[in-house]
Amino acid sequence: MSNQNHKPMTSWVQVPKNSDFTIYNLPFGVFETKRISARAGIAIGDKIVDLSVLHDEGFFSDITQLPNDIFLRNSLNDFIALGKPVTRKVRERVQELLLEEREDLREHQCRGKAMVSRKEAIMLLPVKIGDYTDFYSSMEHATNVGTMFRDPNNALLPNWKHLPVGYHGRASSIIPSGIPITRPKGQFKDPDMESPAFGPSRRLDFELELAFITGKPTKMGESISTEDAEDYIFGFVLFNDWSARDIQAWEYVPLGPFLGKNFASSISPWIVTLEALEFVRLAGPTQDPEVLPYLKCEKEHAFDINLEVYIQPEEKEATKVCTSNYKHMYWNIAQQLAHHTVNGCNINVGDMYASGTISGPTEDSYGSMLELAWKGTKPVQLAGGEERKFIEDGDTVIMKGYSEKDGIRVGFGEVSSKVLPAN
């Protein structure tokens, strides 16, 4: 039943044309409604399969590793920690049950209870996030930033092509799509100021990223090879790494971003599994100079995922401002995880690893306002005659992501958050 075979599948659940949540996808999430408490689900079309109902009704009775209440917890951590052989079986079972030709769930008395409307669901964080790391793995993004702020002729720093640069971020302020963020206040010092000022950020930005979530822990002192890395990766979400450029610029020397980033990061609530993305796996860019042995890969670890960013001013229509693709990333997930653990740093189930801003080679593929409006020098035009250098109060930023090939579509849905004025 795996979609690698490209065996055509259709479901008895009606899946709207261009839905991200086809029978080939089946991402995991945690939801609640006005009537039912937090639980695990799988999205298909405009529905959510309530996994706790299927478990109660015995549809997983042969998967003996599943505790009775495993789908009734408020995060997927314990479920994911059961390991890929178990999570894969659950996903494949749901895929079978949803097939057009299968009647066991379609005709079951529990069907009404098992199939929840996505419109009625409130999506929660899918995992309890232990640690959160942000990489900086797009060469185009790093080059753009280096060109703007340092030297166009030496835009990339000397270490950039030798290791996937990364840093630790704040886990507590990662929130699911739909929750508004508040414009942060902080210190900034423009070049013409004698001393720093304090107030709401004047340069609020998004960063278009994807994040992977680990599903298997290591002990301190252990390292993960590039070959084994994907065994530790459960899946991906869209990640908006909100950034206050003026706060960041003043604070970040010498220890990196802090208050310019840690006020909020927004994620899409459905974890798209590695299995579902298998059909768009491809080779990443050639790496030159050659990387050190622990960063070399035998297999392909890039994925062809279309990415889009929209800005929607208050009570206006949305404008697409960025069209990018995850396949542009210079460093891949296997290299990121191998590097992260090469020093013995231990990882846990539910940890999150964002890619860094995903910019492509063309000007409309840049993954942040900083780059799209080139430091404010080329304002971005929105529908209705508005323009933006950065994000304004009342704007909603929407990111979408999907893969498409041979008539198969697998997508992330969206991460959408509105910006409220500073307190």
Next chain:
Amino acid sequence: MSNQNHKPMTSWVQVPKNSDFTIYNLPFGVFETKRISARAGIAIGDKIVDLSVLHDEGFFSDITQLPNDIFLRNSLNDFIALGKPVTRKVRERVQELLLEEREDLREHQCRGKAMVSRKEAIMLLPVKIGDYTDFYSSMEHATNVGTMFRDPNNALLPNWKHLPVGYHGRASSIIPSGIPITRPKGQFKDPDMESPAFGPSRRLDFELELAFITGKPTKMGESISTEDAEDYIFGFVLFNDWSARDIQAWEYVPLGPFLGKNFASSISPWIVTLEALEFVRLAGPTQDPEVLPYLKCEKEHAFDINLEVYIQPEEKEATKVCTSNYKHMYWNIAQQLAHHTVNGCNINVGDMYASGTISGPTEDSYGSMLELAWKGTKPVQLAGGEERKFIEDGDTVIMKGYSEKDGIRVGFGEVSSKVLPAN
């Protein structure tokens, strides 16, 4: 019963001379033994008061907010989250029960069970750490580093005196005293190398720090004033921020420390409460230039805490290599927490906030080997004729901390960890 009054107290528990764990201290920790599972305790002399036994026997029966199993969890988070009015009552009750003149516990049939020998206990992490932040708040340390690596005449970066510089670190690799660490491997590039090499770090270092732990959460968008900050702080531990200087030097531009730090941080297992340190509160250094209004303090937030670092080579005696004091810190805990949340970043119970390396003004008060041996140019002499530029395999690094005034002593015990060779 509070020690602010300096009312002399003695206990029926014998407390050795120079013990850090006097009746004035009573720090909280989590321990287990070969016979009993993880639980909360309070240290006094060479004993641990098993709080679960006292609770079972009704000694806290009037503190109605305490759930039955609150002291039988494997972290203090839920207990601390009950709030200072509750945690303070528990600590003061234990203080009363331990007084020389009190017989209720001393003569109780549970005494044997309630008083556990510290020698038999394995100390665990006292809290489940959500997020971990590291500040950089010692002016002497930042000046030393700036002098060595940048410009002695402009050692401090322009932002340093305007805000308490900080960054996010890795929570997963924070371990309690006693657990050895493994020398990390990673990339480094010395100035004379054409391209980076890979191998065990050749410049492994400690950093002498104190860390505070928050005991009260905020919501996203909320900020904490300097005036309210201490309401959110439960107590302190010693913190050894292990650092691989060669890995750090190559990787840290532009996003800060990552693999040079995240392989391990070691903490002392007993949380010394703010209440216990009240008697050594004092004013910190004068801050010039004047700080922005949100960083101004009405009250004193510095503490006079003596700090020491020892290096003990394998099967040799230990040498004290550093004598510092926490009172030297330029930025205080109220300012650190106010700054951390001024942008609306939310905090949780159990989050950890380390001070940054605590260096004093004299050469013997520097809090890292980098500074003590001045980048390897002035090797540190150890007993028995050995010398050290950095930490070698087999070395144990021991940090101690204590406050003393008017015959009262309140201390942290120690954080001690041995360095094992790279895997």
